[in-house]
Amino acid sequence: MPELPDLLYIQAYLQSAVHHVTVGTLRVTQPVILRSLVHASPADTLQGKQIHHVSVRGPFIRISLSGGIEVVINLMLAGRLQHQKPGEKAARSLCLSLSLSDGSRLNLCDETKMAKVYLAATDDLDRIPAYRTLGVDVLSPEFSEKCFFALAREHPGKQVRSFINNHSLISAIGNAYADEILFEARLHPKTFVRTCSEDDLRRLYTAIRTILQWGIQEVRNAAQPIHVKVREHVRVRNRRGEPCPRCGTTIRREGVRGYDVFFCPVCQPATRTPFIDWRTTPPNG
Ligand SMILES: [Zn+2]
Structure with missing residues (x-):
């Protein structure tokens, strides 16, 4: 949490x-x-x-x-x-x-x-388990757009939600901010990394940076005691049944690899034009 x-x-x-x-x-x-x-x-x-x-x-x-x-x-x-x-x-x-x-x-x-x-x-x-195997620090200078594209190329078979939420690749985006990032980037959580266009990935990278900075600022501004959870600012996370703040469509919840994800089905449409046709071009091929 x-x-x-x-x-x-x-x-x-x-x-x-x-x-x-x-x-x-x-x-x-x-x-x-x-x-x-x-x-x-x-x-x-x-x-x-x-x-x-x-x-x-x-x-x-x-x-x-x-x-x-x-x-x-x-x-x-x-x-x-x-x-x-x-x-x-x-x-x-x-x-x-x-x-x-x-x-x-x-x-x-x-x-x-x-x-x-x-x-x-x-x-x-x-x-300490999982301490050694953490991926690139998402707030560090090493987490450049080039680094993000390289990670995406190495993991074409992952769904974007699992991809950005994998702490051994990117350290570390949790469930709530992963949903907020995909909403910002207008990507459906089940989109495969391999079907993301270059523009999709660039938007996703920018959203990671923007949304985390926004979250950091919101939590800081709330100035609550450290044991109090600050989540009033989120736009889709745990907002199933509420209207999308962008288009008014009802926010949905779905499961991605065992995790609940929240998204707007209109702002984050399920189908996108593949950038590369992986049916004819195998991953890493
Ligand atoms: Zn929407």
Whole structure:
């Protein structure tokens, strides 16, 4: 649920709110959340460490502590991080809580218990599943139009929705913003990459950049506590049955490879003229 714009907001908040604060005790109420890659007990490993830096990589929030210790968090579908200040209540479905030297707590709450908190030495970060295999950072200079076209050429058989949502290719676009990006680019979610024209791909690339920047700005402007989900600005995601903000047609929901996707059937028509006829030109041929 928390996606790149949310994670960047959480990162900026934590970087200013808990920077140089020292960690006290760890309380774990849902042990399934915690994956320790260190030898000592997680509580002993964390106690007395200072928070040095907070960063985002793909779907992960990485909190770097003194002593070369890292807390790497994947909030998955429903996890939320809460910064609980003195006098405030913990949010619902508390799974794990760290006390901090300024009297506040850092909580992880998740009713589905699918979130994961990895504790690892800096040298061992590659042992975290899916951390090593992340694709090109979507906000980095490396993610150029040329890079995007090259990825598209390598994956002609994917549907555009799965293509842009694949974290090992592009790191990382979540379900909500993937729907918003395809709406912006006016591409049907089930369009095969191989049938996209050069203009389609260029529009898609531009939409990725535009929509993520828009999302980042919207989440920042909402200025909510970090555990609150900010999604009021989205135009198609979870808006099944509502009118398309562009043409008024009813927004539809469909499944793409097991995931719910939301789109406008008029703005994002199902058929497009193939740029290359792959029936006669095999992929990579
Ligand atoms: Zn529409």
